[in-house]
Amino acid sequence: MQNFFLLTILFSFCRQGICQTPAIDTLPVTNISITYNINITSKNNHGIAETYNGAVKTLYAKNERVKLRFVSLMRSQSIYYNYHAADTNATAIIAKESGKQKYKFRLTPSAWQFYNAKYEDAVTTFENDSISVIGYSCKKAIVTLKDQTQLIVWFFPATRSETLIAAEPMFAGIPGLPMQYELHEGKKMIVYTAKEISFQEIPSAIFQAPMKGYVTKKFMPGKSVKDDIEETE
């Protein structure tokens, strides 16, 4: 009888995810990598959305550097962010890494701010709900933009570094690590779900922006490519 009682208590703890949740409250600043699957539900499965459905987004963070990599059928693209870049003209580098004509943009701090302008006035609210994502017990938050579009974020409560916060301003108001986030438009939705998280050593080469074979373009906030002055390295 006693054994049964102990087992019941143990089972209830596990149900709450305590047994499964890794014991961390502060995310390491040295090495973090998270891979998200991107699932898209559109009105039909024969549209252009299918070329992005099943894509993968990977975040690599090491000290003051972050790399965000996006790979889909349609295109591959990366953002190389350096929180304390020695060269202020390269706070962030956006590189299109697929197709015949690959290019990259160098962003200054002000350009980076412009790039993420829609999140400046974003409001983050919290709800009493939770789910488990790859063993991490996650709480619910809602990021609402100025135009009232919303993003549901399931996050694992933990302290993030300033580098991580600056690299993804979308989650600036989230007190933890986003493990899943969703955008809904009626029946249509885009869901980013973490499928793998690692704290293993990340090679520094991962954070090296591509050099050869890429046309360097000048980022002119508010202007299209036509107006950009093309630079070559």
Add this chain to the structure above:
Amino acid sequence: MHQLKDHDIQPPEELFGLVAEQLKINVEGLTSDSHESDLREFERLKDNSVEPPEIVTEKIMAAVHQQTSTITPTVSLLKRSAFRIAATILLLAAVWGIYTLVSTKDNKSPGKDIVTHNDVPIQNENRPISKDSLHDIVIANRKTFRASHKKAYSRNTGSRTHQTGRASAEGYDFAIKDNDLLGSFTNFNYRQLPDFLNEEDSRSIQVKTDHSTSITVSEGMVSMMKKMYKTKRNGQFTWKAKRERKKLLRWKKADANFFDKNPAKNPMDPFDLAEFIF
């Protein structure tokens, strides 16, 4: 008998004197007046000549003429042979030249009409759309399709270098050019399609790339790819296949228009992506 060869008997001494006297050899001196007169007589003889008989001369001359007459036919034969050889060489050269011309014409095959990755010209940067590899998806006509299938449907030929990686999908290994997964999926060799494009039912598949990244190709996308490879009995693409390829090309252009022309738009941002695809 072998020992006898070394045996000798000296003649009597008195005999030696008698022989010397007979030969008129002066034991005390080699030269003598009589010897010199004999030499002078012999010297006169050397100027003495005797004409050979005429018949001998004639026979000799005839023999000489016969030799020269045999030599003349050999020379002409060699000359004629040389002319023949030269003529043969000229003829062969002419045939080779004609053959080369004809074969060069044939090599300008209709298959070249298929715009491969290597044939796309460099265009204005303001029109990045036409440079994307999906522009290579040509609605192949009968001629071009057959020409392209004469040799392996090569995606990596030519002198221009392209970044080529590898990927695998359901055990099928294939090359990725320019990191363009979509373009690579639409340029498989028709005769060597992966199994998932030949199956009756469509299902999502996993694709692993060089960078240890694994993406998912949705069921809807696999279904579309199958349609793109449908052909008629004559090997020509069906009109549905052509329609799907055209649609894919439009999508590629739309993607470039939205993200390449507007660098502030981020495809990994859910808001920007939703704005584009919904």
